[in-house]
Amino acid sequence: MEASALFLDRDGVINRRPLNEYVRNWRQFEFLPGVLDAIRIFTQYFNRIIIVTNQQGIGKMLMTHEDVGNIHRKMLDEIHLNHGRIDAIYYCPDLASKADGCRKPGLKMAEMAKNDFPDIKLSSSVMVGDTASDMQFGRNAGMTTIFVGSEIPDDFKALIDQQFNNLLSFAQSLVAND
Numbered sequence: 001m002e003a004s005a006l007f008l009d010r011d012g013v014i015n016r017r018p019l020n021e022y023v024r025n026w027r028q029f030e031f032l033p034g035v036l037d038a039i040r041i042f043t044q045y046f047n048r049i050i051i052v053t054n055q056q057g058i059g060k061m062l063m064t065h066e067d068v069g070n071i072h073r074k075m076l077d078e079i080h081l082n083h084g085r086i087d088a089i090y091y092c093p094d095l096a097s098k099a100d101g102c103r104k105p106g107l108k109m110a111e112m113a114k115n116d117f118p119d120i121k122l123s124s125s126v127m128v129g130d131t132a133s134d135m136q137f138g139r140n141a142g143m144t145t146i147f148v149g150s151e152i153p154d155d156f157k158a159l160i161d162q163q164f165n166n167l168l169s170f171a172q173s174l175v176a177n178d
Contacts, residue, residue, distance in 0.1 A: 005113065005120045006046040007138070009104075009129035010053035010091075013148055013167060014039075014075070017130075022057035024067055026074045034168030039084035041171035046126075048117055051089040052109040054133070058093035065093065088116060104129075105136035128170065135159035146170055 011017040016030040023029050042049055051072075057063045072089050079086055090109040094101030102108035114120050127138025128146040132155065138145035139159050147160040148167055164170040 004046055005048035005050055005117070005122075005125040006042055007050050007052050007110070007113070007125060007127045007141075007143065008167075009127075009131070009134045010051055010089075012130035013128055013134075014051070022055075022060075022062055023071060024057060024063040026071055029071055029075065031078065032166060034166060034171075036079065036082040036084060038167040038171035039079055039086070040082055041175060043083070043085045045174050048087045048113075048120055049085055050087055050113050050117075051091075052104060052113070052127075052137070053089070053091045054096075054103045055091045055093055056095050056103070059095040059098070068093075088113060104133045105140055107137070107140055110137070110141045128167065132156040132159065 008014060011023060014032065014035050015023060016032055018028065039049070055068055058065060058068060068091060076086055090112050092102035092109060094103050096103060110122060114122065123142045125143045126146055127134060127141070127143045128148060129135060130147065130149050135145045135147060135156055136159055145159055145161045147163045148165070148170065150165050152160060152163055164173065
């Protein structure tokens with residue numbers, strides 16, 4: 001049986017994105033309002049919930065793989081305590097300048113998810129993000145794209161299927177349309 005998956009970006013979607021900075025440790029990680037409730041709701045609507053995140057702060061030597069792993073473990077603990085589920089997290093440490101790396105909008109993280117979860121059908125999956133690279137990643141993979149944020153930049157409006165102010169409003173729309 002093929003499964004629909006929800007692909008979520010991390011910074012700016014799940015947690016507050018610091019201005020011109022990277023979340024380098026758990027003390028800097030702050031869930032955005034309503035995110036834990038949203039993820040709990042998503043568990044009822046999606047067969048798989050996957051986080052895909054560019055983390056070039058590793059490539060810039062501002063943090064380590066261990067730092068990101070610690071952030072993700074604590075984030076997952078909080079999500080589970082709030083009755084949510086994340087099936088996998090894929091992150092790319094490459095610098096934006098690296099050719100043929102694993103960064104979004106390239107499809108390597110989607111391919112890794114399909115490899116680990118062969119039941120995922122990308123054409124019935126959804127990508128939620130807050131940047132052009134998130135929307136292009138979703139479009140490149142054949143997914144429905146959901147932009148979270150109050151203002152859509154003109155340069156990538158064509159990549160967006162739906163827009164919501166935040167993750168919780170998207171989750172609530174699923175419930176309302178059920």
